[in-house]
Amino acid sequence: MAAITRPGGVSKKQRDLTTDEKKLWRRVAASVKTRRPLPAEVEEAEEKLAPKRAVPTAASKAPAPAPAPRAKPAPPPQHRGNEKRVRRGKLEIGASFDLHGHTQESGRAVLERFLRAAHRRGDRTVIVITGVGRGGVGVLRRCLPEWLAERDIRPLVSGYAPAHRAHGGSGAFYVFLKRPSETSD
Structure with a gap:
């Protein structure tokens, strides 16, 4: 069982995380939505370890097709x-x-x-x-x-x-x- 870690790459038992554990931590941390900003040391570590991604341009992003109009269902009985x-x-x-x-x-x-x-x-x-x-x-x-x-x-x-x-x-x-x-x- 992997040790629970704190943002800085150190486990509760104060040992450094392995490379695999750091990758796993980054994946989990990236999937979490938070209102608080990450500590500066975590952001720096993330930037160093994270691979650079290509930024999509407006030309490469095609607009989603509009949904087909559907007929309105008949109303329930008037009375x-x-x-x-x-x-x-x-x-x-x-x-x-x-x-x-x-x-x-x-x-x-x-x-x-x-x-x-x-x-x-x-x-x-x-x-x-x-x-x-x-x-x-x-x-x-x-x-x-x-x-x-x-x-x-x-x-x-x-x-x-x-x-x-x-x-x-x-x-x-x-x-x-x-x-x-x-x-x-």
């Missing part, structure tokens, strides 16, 4: 009353659709077709089952809010909410559709 009414069985669920077995691309396409058909039928509330995914982080579950916010689906949807345990729990969503007269479809 939590709809969500509560569905959970209590007071609001009829028009249809349900299970996305299990679909990829992101096929899931997005069939979801749009399903929502358009339900909207044409006059359904006001549907259930979309995404599944919870492995470890609770399902790809389709994560994508559903983004899909509902997209330009071609957004005019059909007034909101969405996680489903009650009786309707699929965290692996399903209630999707509230606008009345056909409310959209310019």
Whole structure:
């Protein structure tokens, strides 16, 4: 076990540190963020032993690419009353659709077709089952809010909410559709 050292290169037992111990100490000391400045003797020792590093120039440092803009998720139901009414069985669920077995691309396409058909039928509330995914982080579950916010689906949807345990729990969503007269479809 290495002896605990003090800043000056001397161990508690007042022996000089070996070269390997000094290198290790420098690495540890460099990784620590402190508010107090290091003692002058430590800084001098550091400067003598530390290898000179090339200073990066502005030309060699490329700016980080800007993150891609993401679509805003659809807002939750405008009135939590709809969500509560569905959970209590007071609001009829028009249809349900299970996305299990679909990829992101096929899931997005069939979801749009399903929502358009339900909207044409006059359904006001549907259930979309995404599944919870492995470890609770399902790809389709994560994508559903983004899909509902997209330009071609957004005019059909007034909101969405996680489903009650009786309707699929965290692996399903209630999707509230606008009345056909409310959209310019």
